[in-house]
Amino acid sequence: MPLFFFYLAAFLNPLVIQFIHQNNFSMRKFMISTALTLLMATTSLAGGYQVSLHGQKQSGMGLIGTSLQMDASAAYFNPGALAMMPDQLSILGGVSGILSSVAFQMEQPSLYQATTDNPMGTPFYFYAAGMITNRLAAGLAVNTPYGNSLSWEDNWAGRFLIQDISLSAITIQPTVSYRLTHNLSVGAGFVYALGTVDMERALPVEGPEGEGRVNIEGSTANFGFNAGIQYSHPGGINFGLSYRSQIDMEVDDADALFNNIPGTLSAAFPAENKVAVTLPLPANLDFGLSYQATPDLMVGMALNYVFWEAYEELHFDFEINTPNLQDSHNPRDYSNTLIFRAGGEYRVNEGLFVRAGAYFDPSPVNEEYFSPETPSLDVLAFTGGMSYLPTRNLSIDASLLFLMGLEQDMMYAPENFGGTYKSRVIIPGIGISYSL
Amino acid sequence: MHIHKIKNSLLFIILAVFLGCEAEIDQHIPDTGTIDLTAYVAVGNSLTAGYTDGELFRSGQEYSLANIMAGQFMHAGLESFKQPLMKDEIGFGGRLVLAEVDGAPFPVPMPGNPDPANFENIYHADGPFHNMGVPGATAQHLLFEGYGTLNPYFGRFAANPETSSVIADALALQPSFFTLWIGSNDILGYAMSGGEGAGITPFEEFELYYQIILTELTAGGAKGAIANIVDIVKIPFFTTIPYNALVLDDNQAAMLNAAYANLGATHINFSAGPNALVVVDTDHSAGLRQMEEGELVLLTAMEGISQENWGSQQPMAPEYYLSLEQVDEIGEAVEHFNTVIRLMAEAEGVAYVDIQSRLQEAETGIYFDAIGFNTEYVSGGIFSLDGIHLSARGNVIVANEFIAAINQEYNASFPKATIGNFPGIIFP
Numbered sequence: 001m002p003l004f005f006f007y008l009a010a011f012l013n014p015l016v017i018q019f020i021h022q023n024n025f026s027m028r029k030f031m032i033s034t035a036l037t038l039l040m041a042t043t044s045l046a047g048g049y050q051v052s053l054h055g056q057k058q059s060g061m062g063l064i065g066t067s068l069q070m071d072a073s074a075a076y077f078n079p080g081a082l083a084m085m086p087d088q089l090s091i092l093g094g095v096s097g098i099l100s101s102v103a104f105q106m107e108q109p110s111l112y113q114a115t116t117d118n119p120m121g122t123p124f125y126f127y128a129a130g131m132i133t134n135r136l137a138a139g140l141a142v143n144t145p146y147g148n149s150l151s152w153e154d155n156w157a158g159r160f161l162i163q164d165i166s167l168s169a170i171t172i173q174p175t176v177s178y179r180l181t182h183n184l185s186v187g188a189g190f191v192y193a194l195g196t197v198d199m200e201r202a203l204p205v206e207g208p209e210g211e212g213r214v215n216i217e218g219s220t221a222n223f224g225f226n227a228g229i230q231y232s233h234p235g236g237i238n239f240g241l242s243y244r245s246q247i248d249m250e251v252d253d254a255d256a257l258f259n260n261i262p263g264t265l266s267a268a269f270p271a272e273n274k275v276a277v278t279l280p281l282p283a284n285l286d287f288g289l290s291y292q293a294t295p296d297l298m299v300g301m302a303l304n305y306v307f308w309e310a311y312e313e314l315h316f317d318f319e320i321n322t323p324n325l326q327d328s329h330n331p332r333d334y335s336n337t338l339i340f341r342a343g344g345e346y347r348v349n350e351g352l353f354v355r356a357g358a359y360f361d362p363s364p365v366n367e368e369y370f371s372p373e374t375p376s377l378d379v380l381a382f383t384g385g386m387s388y389l390p391t392r393n394l395s396i397d398a399s400l401l402f403l404m405g406l407e408q409d410m411m412y413a414p415e416n417f418g419g420t421y422k423s424r425v426i427i428p429g430i431g432i433s434y435s436l
Numbered sequence: 437m438h439i440h441k442i443k444n445s446l447l448f449i450i451l452a453v454f455l456g457c458e459a460e461i462d463q464h465i466p467d468t469g470t471i472d473l474t475a476y477v478a479v480g481n482s483l484t485a486g487y488t489d490g491e492l493f494r495s496g497q498e499y500s501l502a503n504i505m506a507g508q509f510m511h512a513g514l515e516s517f518k519q520p521l522m523k524d525e526i527g528f529g530g531r532l533v534l535a536e537v538d539g540a541p542f543p544v545p546m547p548g549n550p551d552p553a554n555f556e557n558i559y560h561a562d563g564p565f566h567n568m569g570v571p572g573a574t575a576q577h578l579l580f581e582g583y584g585t586l587n588p589y590f591g592r593f594a595a596n597p598e599t600s601s602v603i604a605d606a607l608a609l610q611p612s613f614f615t616l617w618i619g620s621n622d623i624l625g626y627a628m629s630g631g632e633g634a635g636i637t638p639f640e641e642f643e644l645y646y647q648i649i650l651t652e653l654t655a656g657g658a659k660g661a662i663a664n665i666v667d668i669v670k671i672p673f674f675t676t677i678p679y680n681a682l683v684l685d686d687n688q689a690a691m692l693n694a695a696y697a698n699l700g701a702t703h704i705n706f707s708a709g710p711n712a713l714v715v716v717d718t719d720h721s722a723g724l725r726q727m728e729e730g731e732l733v734l735l736t737a738m739e740g741i742s743q744e745n746w747g748s749q750q751p752m753a754p755e756y757y758l759s760l761e762q763v764d765e766i767g768e769a770v771e772h773f774n775t776v777i778r779l780m781a782e783a784e785g786v787a788y789v790d791i792q793s794r795l796q797e798a799e800t801g802i803y804f805d806a807i808g809f810n811t812e813y814v815s816g817g818i819f820s821l822d823g824i825h826l827s828a829r830g831n832v833i834v835a836n837e838f839i840a841a842i843n844q845e846y847n848a849s850f851p852k853a854t855i856g857n858f859p860g861i862i863f864p
Contacts, residue, residue, distance in 0.1 A: 103459035106805075109843060111464055111511055111851040157856040160806040204807045204817070206860040262863035264534075264541040407461065416803035424459040 060385015061343025062357020066288025067240035079187030080228030082177030094431020207262030218254025370410030377405035469848030478502030484569025520593030672813035713747030787845035
């Protein structure tokens with residue numbers, strides 16, 4: 001009988017292997033979903049949360065800004081308009097607080113509801129610009145065009161897609177602008193972008209200590225450009241056109257930390273893995289028009305075309321692959337969007353301006369690929385703002401935005417998670433500007 | 437700066453209250469449609485009872501199909517649903533748990549001795565019970581008076597083990613609404629014995645028993661839902677060990693070939709790689725042969741194969757595999773029974789729950805609320821460690837199928853259970 005002893009081992013092996021393989025299905029999914037998560041995280045910023053809070057004055061007017069030529073903030077909104085600013089020197093800075101809330105009702109019939117408990121997002125901006133000659137202006141823009149904090153309630157039903165996520169991108173943009181004629185100026189800036197991501201989701205593997213979790217944390221930097229042209233008609237009409245290039249945020253070595261994985265499955269999820277991924281921040285083409293209707297009243301509009309189609313696919317490349325943790329290609333299929341903005345400013349007196357505006361920001365997300373990482377709904381927003389000038393050179397600027405993410409039925413079809421989403425965002429902001 | 441912050445926060449608070457900053461979505465209001473929820477009774481076998489991981493035990497019962505459905509009905513007005521709960525997590529002592537064996541998760545018997553109290557009748561102390569799922573019950577068993585004397589799982593909660601039938605006890609509750617999921621055991625007994633034990637219930641008998649059960653349950657005007665049975669041969673109990681589970685190298689194959697040649701069994705051939713297991717087959721001229729593709733090895737053969745050389749040195753007994761003929765026979769029975777169940781649902785006007793189709797869909801992988809499932813053993817997430825019965829989440833999947841069918845048939849809108857709120861398989 002010892003003759004046959006050998007194939008006991010021979011048989012046990014395949015069985016053990018089989019057990020591991022049997023876990024393939026559910027684990028391959030983790031990896032795929034992880035990939036989706038990062039992408040969505042990015043899109044959620046620029047979709048429903050692309051609030052473009054880059055100046056309290058613009059924020060008060062529905063975020064129009066492309067055709068405005070009032071101060072150094074033009075460096076961001078339209079570098080072409082910078083050389084048209086009325087002052088020799090302009091410095092301004094400000095910060096906003098994004099107070100957002102997303103509600104979810106699972107696909108009917110269900111009583112399941114969840115909401116987010118998001119930490120406050122705090123986008124900020126700083127601009128400085130001066131006229132070097134009569135025609136040439138130079139400036140610097142530092143701001144946060146992308147940034148998002150989303151935290152779903154603990155153990156919510158969508159935790160396998162996302163539990164919480166925090167992203168931010170800071171751009172630093174040196175800019176020059178040149179006035180070609182009295183009415184026409186052009187400008188361009190070099191954009192240096194720094195991005196960070198930190199996200200966590202649950203894994204549907206359970207051990208005595210509960211469910212596993214994966215945390216992905218990384219940062220990266222890359223370059224882009226911003227260019228624009230401004231035409232100022234003597235009749236008080238300004239036209240602006242600007243283009244911000246796509247910036248691919250290539251994270252080469254994000255930490256992929258697998259926590260609380262049951263011991264017998266730990267080989268499938270190396271506890272301290274790395275992952276490389278590229279997150280494209282899409283290009284923007286903005287057109288703006290503003291009109292000084294009376295000496296005290298200015299009205300304007302802007303169209304922002306966002307090239308979301310850049311999100312065709314996202315590739316996740318894990319440094320350590322296991323049979324259960326493979327690299328993944330994730331088709332995205334986002335759509336370009338056109339945001340319509342309108343707003344105006346009224347001068348009450350020398351020391352007080354009031355502003356109002358509104359915009360409609362349609363969701364770029366394919367409704368079959370709508371995930372709670374991206375509560376990016378069609379957004380209708382109303383804005384208001386004011387500036388108080390204690391002296392001629394100093395302005396204290398405030399704005400308040402109210403965003404309504406319209407109630408929509410959405411599905412994340414690849415993993416059959418869907419329902420009704422709705423969001424509400426309130427964004428108060430305060431800033432100061434100085435001009436000489 | 438501070439003043440502005442304060443001003444700002446004040447302004448914000450006022451506006452938040454005024455405009456309603458918190459996103460809110462109107463809650464769905466469940467509607468019972470044409471269903472009367474005065475008394476809901478679940479009738480069935482182990483799948484209804486909450487039997488899982490090879491045993492009926494307390495937490496398994498809490499996540500039973502019947503209890504999950506009742507929990508959802510409670511959102512629409514069902515007031516009580518009582519289950520014959522075991523005293524503990526051990527039940528009658530057959531439970532399996534996953535343990536680490538050579539670094540991999542492996543099902544092993546759970547340590548601990550059953551409490552004799554689990555075998556005692558609890559009807560008079562805690563009854564009557566709305567979960568009338570009895571592990572092991574066939575269609576005929578539900579009608580069998582005195583079934584409690586044959587099946588301790590019924591004996592422990594029958595109104596009178598000597599005289600009660602499952603159906604009689606169910607009817608005593610005067611159900612206004614019922615669910616019925618029966619029929620698996622009419623085939624499973626045969627399949628789990630490798631086709632050597634009790635036969636499949638004859639088709640005409642099954643039809644008769646089913647008709648009687650349904651007629652009795654609906655006699656008082658009760659509405660209900662009935663479910664078809666799953667493809668028996670597609671459950672992990674029959675699909676986990678492949679017919680060619682014997683993986684050999686050249687040397688091992690040669691030694692085995694020599695050994696069988698010495699016995700004169702030259703039709704038994706091994707080669708390097710996966711090899712078909714050797715089985716006893718009395719219909720074969722040599723009395724033994726190697727398995728063919730499509731034939732199925734029972735999960736219970738695992739220990740024998742891995743530790744006692746079944747299928748290699750020792751031909752595996754007929755009780756541990758299903759021949760192609762037997763697989764076909766089982767498949768035909770499933771189709772026939774399911775036709776009977778579907779036609780009866782139509783005739784009686786009750787909701788028809790197509791579990792078979794749903795599990796067929798799950799074979800290649802299916803997601804519910806971002807959790808992936810398939811029908812594989814342990815990792816698939818639907819079936820429990822015994823390879824036959826459902827896990828807690830498997831029960832949720834089936835409960836939601838019931839609810840969907842009930843909502844459709846009776847114009848109701850009972851909410852589905854949220855699968856992520858239920859535990860998955862626990863790995864060591």
